[in-house]
Amino acid sequence: MSDPERVPPGVDASRPSPARMYDRYLGGTANFPADRDAVDRILELVPEIRDAAWANRGFLQRAVRWMAGRGIGQFMDLGAGLPTQRCTHEAARDIRPDARVLYTDHDPGVVAHGHDILTGVAGTAVIQADFRRPWELLGHPEARRLIDFGEPAGLLIVAVTQFIPDADDPWRLVRRYADAMAPGSYLALSAPTADRMAAPKVSRILDVYATSTIPVNTPRTRAEIARFFAGLDIVPPYEGAEPEVTSVGLWGCEDPDAAESDGSRSFYAAVARKP
Numbered sequence: 308m309s310d311p312e313r314v315p316p317g318v319d320a321s322r323p324s325p326a327r328m329y330d331r332y333l334g335g336t337a338n339f340p341a342d343r344d345a346v347d348r349i350l351e352l353v354p355e356i357r358d359a360a361w362a363n364r365g366f367l368q369r370a371v372r373w374m375a376g377r378g379i380g381q382f383m384d385l386g387a388g389l390p391t392q393r394c395t396h397e398a399a400r401d402i403r404p405d406a407r408v409l410y411t412d413h414d415p416g417v418v419a420h421g422h423d424i425l426t427g428v429a430g431t432a433v434i435q436a437d438f439r440r441p442w443e444l445l446g447h448p449e450a451r452r453l454i455d456f457g458e459p460a461g462l463l464i465v466a467v468t469q470f471i472p473d474a475d476d477p478w479r480l481v482r483r484y485a486d487a488m489a490p491g492s493y494l495a496l497s498a499p500t501a502d503r504m505a506a507p508k509v510s511r512i513l514d515v516y517a518t519s520t521i522p523v524n525t526p527r528t529r530a531e532i533a534r535f536f537a538g539l540d541i542v543p544p545y546e547g548a549e550p551e552v553t554s555v556g557l558w559g560c561e562d563p564d565a566a567e568s569d570g571s572r573s574f575y576a577a578v579a580r581k582p
Contacts (some may be wrong), residue, residue, distance in 0.1 A: 314339070318416035323519040325470070326388030326417040332360035333392040337420060345515050352511045353504075358570025362555045363497055366576050367465045368398040369559035370495040373578065374461040375402035379493060381453065381460045382408045385484065386438050386467035389417060390424050395463060396431050407453045411436040411444060414520055438467060439475055441483045459491035459581075466574070468498045468535065470521050481535045488581055493542075496535050497555055497576035501526040504573055532575045539579035552577045 314320050323345035327338040331346045349356055371382065380403045384395045387410040399406035410425075410433040412418050421433035432453055436444035444450065454460055462484055471477035485494055501509045509526065516524040533552045541550040544558040556571025557563055558578070 318419050319520070320416075323515075324414060324417060325516065325519055325521050326412060326414060327420075328519070329360055329466070330389050330391050332357045333364060335389070335391045337389050337391050337424070345519065348515050349512055353508045355568070355570040355573070356512070358568055359499075359573045360570075362568065362571035363466055363574050363576075364392060366497055366555035366558050366574070367395065367463065367495070368393055370493075370576075370578050371395055371398040371461065371463070372402050373559060374493050374495070375399045375406060377493075379403075379459055379461045380406050381455065381458070382406065382463060383450070383454060383460060383484075384408060384410045384463040384465070385436075385444070386464065386470070387412055387421075387433070390421055390431075390433065396428065399461075406430065408432075409434065409450055409453045411438075413437050416520070438471065439480060441480060441487070445484070445487050456487060457489055459489050459493070462488055462492060462494045464494065464496045464535075465576075466497055466499065468496070468532075469525050469527070470523055472523050472525060478534050478537070482537070485539065485581060490581055492581045493578055494536065494539060494581070495576070495578045496532075497574050498532045498535070499526045499573055500528060500532065500575050501573075502528055529575055533577075536577055536579045539581055541577050541579045544577065 320339040323341045327342040328346050331338040331342050382395055390410055396408040407430045415435055418433055418435040425431050432449040434447055434449050468477045513524055543550050544553045545560050552575050554571050555574040555576045556567040558576050560566035
């Protein structure tokens with residue numbers, strides 16, 4: 308089927324979308340020529356970005372299964388992008404077949420595409436919501452239908468905060484979402500970093516994303532990412548580790564000596580419990 312034949316109504320396929328670019332990194336098909344061209348421009352100089360996307364998706368899947376194994380049966384996946392390539396409800400239902408998942412995204416085209424993908428999948432919904440307006444997202448009828456805010460939940464903010472500039476105080480926004488969760492809830496958050504990436508590679512990534520539907524992209528330091536977990540109890544990322552922010556490759560790994568790669572080191576992550 309040609310690209311124009313499978314463009315959902317309301318989707319602008321002429322500009323690259325970070326969500327569709329991410330799907331492309333993961334080998335998915337929910338993307339269009341503009342997305343593929345943008346990804347190719349990045350891969351030309353930063354081939355490890357595909358590994359970074361897979362490492363980040365692996366963190367999401369392991370964190371969701373870990374939470375589900377500790378009794379969490381409802382999840383809010385904020386800024387989720389497209390629900391493809393072993394997404395949250397699939398990972399959660401490996402452990403909890405009755406798990407409920409609310410996906411959100413700011414891009415109306417991504418939401419339209421997500422509606423198509425989730426058609427007929429009970430216990431899930433995708434809504435258009437601006438991460439910077441938590442009161443609207445938390446009060447959305449679908450959020451109230453799927454999430455019982457009186458019970459522990461899994462809050463997923465995976466590869467989202469880089470699209471929120473410092474001026475909008477992403478730390479305050481994350482805290483607002485965490486405050487809305489019941490005690491015993493968990494936050495899983497990952498964010499890209501330039502701590503261990505050469506400057507030309509960082510520039511290429513930022514230049515390409517500047518042409519996308521979300522032109523802001525702010526990689527942050529480990530210390531800046533650790534601030535997102537203020538007031539929460541970070542859990543050890545793997546057996547025998549200290550409770551700390553680490554790379555997405557190390558979180559939930561079985562063998563720390565073999566778990567990391569150049570790609571996985573470009574994202575920091577942690578899971579933390581709300582006391």
